[in-house]
Amino acid sequence: MAGVAFKNVTKVYGKDVKAVNDLNLDIRDQEFMVLVGPSGCGKTTALRMIAGLEEATDGDIMIGEVRVNDVPPKDRDIAMVFQNYALYPHMNVYDNIAFGLRLRELKSFFWQISHMADAKRIREDIDSRVKEVARMLDIEKYLARKPKELSGGQRQRVALARAIVRKPKVFLMDEPLSNLDAKLRVQTRAELIRLHRQLGITTVYVTHDQVEAMTMGQRMAIMRDGVLQQCDIPEQVYQFPANKFVAGFIGSPPMNFVPAVIRGGHIDAGDFQLPIPAGNPAAGQEGKAVVLGIRPEEILDAALPSNVVATSENTVQAKVDVLEPLGYEYVAYIAVGKTNLTATISNETKVKENQVFPFLINIERIHLFDAETEVAIR
Numbered sequence: 001m002a003g004v005a006f007k008n009v010t011k012v013y014g015k016d017v018k019a020v021n022d023l024n025l026d027i028r029d030q031e032f033m034v035l036v037g038p039s040g041c042g043k044t045t046a047l048r049m050i051a052g053l054e055e056a057t058d059g060d061i062m063i064g065e066v067r068v069n070d071v072p073p074k075d076r077d078i079a080m081v082f083q084n085y086a087l088y089p090h091m092n093v094y095d096n097i098a099f100g101l102r103l104r105e106l107k108s109f110f111w112q113i114s115h116m117a118d119a120k121r122i123r124e125d126i127d128s129r130v131k132e133v134a135r136m137l138d139i140e141k142y143l144a145r146k147p148k149e150l151s152g153g154q155r156q157r158v159a160l161a162r163a164i165v166r167k168p169k170v171f172l173m174d175e176p177l178s179n180l181d182a183k184l185r186v187q188t189r190a191e192l193i194r195l196h197r198q199l200g201i202t203t204v205y206v207t208h209d210q211v212e213a214m215t216m217g218q219r220m221a222i223m224r225d226g227v228l229q230q231c232d233i234p235e236q237v238y239q240f241p242a243n244k245f246v247a248g249f250i251g252s253p254p255m256n257f258v259p260a261v262i263r264g265g266h267i268d269a270g271d272f273q274l275p276i277p278a279g280n281p282a283a284g285q286e287g288k289a290v291v292l293g294i295r296p297e298e299i300l301d302a303a304l305p306s307n308v309v310a311t312s313e314n315t316v317q318a319k320v321d322v323l324e325p326l327g328y329e330y331v332a333y334i335a336v337g338k339t340n341l342t343a344t345i346s347n348e349t350k351v352k353e354n355q356v357f358p359f360l361i362n363i364e365r366i367h368l369f370d371a372e373t374e375v376a377i378r
C-alpha cells in the first residue's frame, strides 16, 4: 500500500498546451480520491502521469516514498481501469482475469523456479485468487463466457476484477462508469465504494460528473484548465467552495450568481438587498463589487414551515415563471424584479406559475465572491 503525491507537477504537450499546471496534491495511503472537472481540464493527463504513460514535464510524482518519474509503468505496481476497458475477446472471463497474474508468475517462474510442484502451487494460487475476485464482483457465473456474451455492466466488472486481482498498490480509474446506463452507474458506484472499503487500496478516480465525485470521493480535487482549484472532503467543498468556479461546478441545479455591490452595510443586488453574513469581511469593504451566490436549496417557500425565521431582511417577492415537478420537490424558476433565480422547493408548496409569492433566502448560507478574482470572501 502507498500514497501518491504530485509535487509541483506540470505537463506541457507540444510547445504550449499546459494540460497540468504546477499540481500539488497528496493522496493518502488507502484513500479514495476523486479528480473532477470539466472535459479538457487535465484529469486524464494527471492520472496517466501516475501510471507512467505520460512523462511529467516538470515536478515529482511520488508513489509511497519513491519518486517514480523514471520508473517504467510495469514496475510502478498500479492497475488502471479505463472508460473503454479492453478485454481480450478470444479469452473467456476466467482467462481474462488470470492473464496478468500468469504473466507475472511466469516471469518469476523462469528466474527462480524449476520444479513441477511449484508450478502446481502457482496454478492453484492463481485459481483461488481469480475465484475470490469473481465472487466479490458477482461474476462467478460467467467465468466460462467470452466477453461478447456479457452485458456492458458485466464486462466492466470483469475489467475491474482483472485490475483488482493483481492487488496493486494503487488503483487508477478513468471515468470507468461513463459507458453504463444511469441505473447501472449508480449501482456500480456503490459497488466500487464497497470494494474500496473491503480492499483499502489507494484509489485515484477520475470523472467529469460532480455527483459521482460528491458521492464516491473521501476527498475530491477539483481542476480547471490544468489548475487545482480546491481539494477537500465533499461536504466542505459544497459548503465552502474556494471560488466561483467550484461553487458553480458542484451542486445541481447550480448555484445562482448575482452581481452585487457592498453598500451601506448590505449586499445590494439591485432588485433586492440582503444583510452581510455575520463575521464576513465584506462588511468593511464599502463599494466593493462582489458576486452573490445562493444555492437553489437555500431559497425557500415562505409559506412553508422551515427553521429559517422570516424577517423583512431575508424575504423577497418573486414571480414564479416555471415550476418543474421532480416528484419529491419542484425546481422553480423565479424572478425578483429582473433578477432570475432557481429555487428547489418542497412538493408541499402551493406556489403557482405566473403569480408572485414571498420567498425566504437563508442568509446564513449565502456566498460572496470577489467580482474580480472570483475568490470566495469569508
Ligand SMILES: Nc1ncnc2c1ncn2[C@@H]1O[C@H](COP(=O)(O)OP(=O)(O)O)[C@@H](O)[C@H]1O
Pocket (backbone or CB within 6 Å): 013, 014, 017, 018, 019, 037, 038, 039, 040, 041, 042, 043, 044, 045, 046
Ligand atoms: N497527447 C496529447 N497531445 C496534445 N494535447 C493533449 C494530449 N492529450 C491531452 N491533450 C490536451 O491536454 C488537455 C487536458 O486533456 P486531458 O488530460 O485529456 O483532460 P480531461 O481528462 O480532463 O478531459 C486538453 O486541452 C487536451 O486537448
Ligand SMILES: [Mg+2]
Pocket (backbone or CB within 6 Å): 043, 044, 045
Ligand atoms: Mg479524460
